[in-house]
Amino acid sequence: MELNWNDLKQRCLTCRACGLCETRHQVVFGVGNPQAEVLFIGEGPGENEDLQGEPFVGRAGKLLDTMLEAVGLSRKHNIYIGNMVKCRPPHNRDPLPEEQAACAHWLEEQIALISPKIVVCLGRIAAFRFISPDFKVSRQHGEFFEKDGVLYMGMFHPAAILRNPNQKPVAFVDFVKLRDKIQEICTHTELKFDE
Ligand code: SF4
Structure with a gap:
């Protein structure tokens, strides 16, 4: 594995x-624990991510970290x-279809090695790809969809929550649902509330 x-x-x-x-500037491979049971997937790096080489940094990343930590999750320990x-x-234009096609195998190889029990799609682009091309984030966020033994959930993208802070309480409910599902089905995800 290593x-x-x-x-x-x-x-x-x-x-x-x-x-x-x-x-x-940098390839943004990913961050977290490659043995995690929970995988978060976003669309692509922005300016801060490109400079720092890590996904979800800057204001949207800080919001994501805050919501993760509120339910005992952290990119340092128990998610990827x-x-x-x-x-x-x-x-920050949308990736072209040929760029998405050229890059898809890297994430597929990561998913194969991580073998997550739960995949969280951050925003509609990831939800289109992994849940359904008809996915509606505004109506279907927070729902679990089972495919080949893996549970998928779509959430609001943190940048979208920053643009529309009214979504924050609803978005937080999705994190609580995720925490409850982790406690139900994940066997070695230790939730941490002490940092
Ligand atoms: S396929 Fe393109 S976007 Fe993906 S890692 Fe290679 S150069 Fe970067």
Whole structure:
């Protein structure tokens, strides 16, 4: 497991399979515990992520961390966070279909190694890909969908919550539902409330 993960990371960090390699500062491979039972998936790196080499930093990342910590989760310990596209599209445009296609195998390999029990899709793009192309975040956030023995949940993207703070209480309920599901089905996810 350890060797495979490190090998995957090293190969990904030097990837030049699509044009985004020309403008990126860093490949944003992901962050967290690769043996976690819960995987969070976002769309792609923004400016801060590109500069720091880590997903969900900046204001949206801080909000995500605050909500995670409120239910005993943390990117340091008991979850993994990755993106569908590993390099920042210039000016934060949507990744092109060919860029998404070129990059998809990195996340697929990460998912195969992590083998999560629960996958949380942050925002509609990840939910379209992993739950359903008809997914409606506003109506279906917080619901669990089972596929091949894995539970998927779509949540509001933290950047969307920053743009519309009225969503915060509803978004927090989704984290509580996630915590309850973790306690129900995850066998080695230790929730931590002391940091
Ligand atoms: S976006 Fe993905 S496929 Fe394109 S260069 Fe970066 S890691 Fe490689």
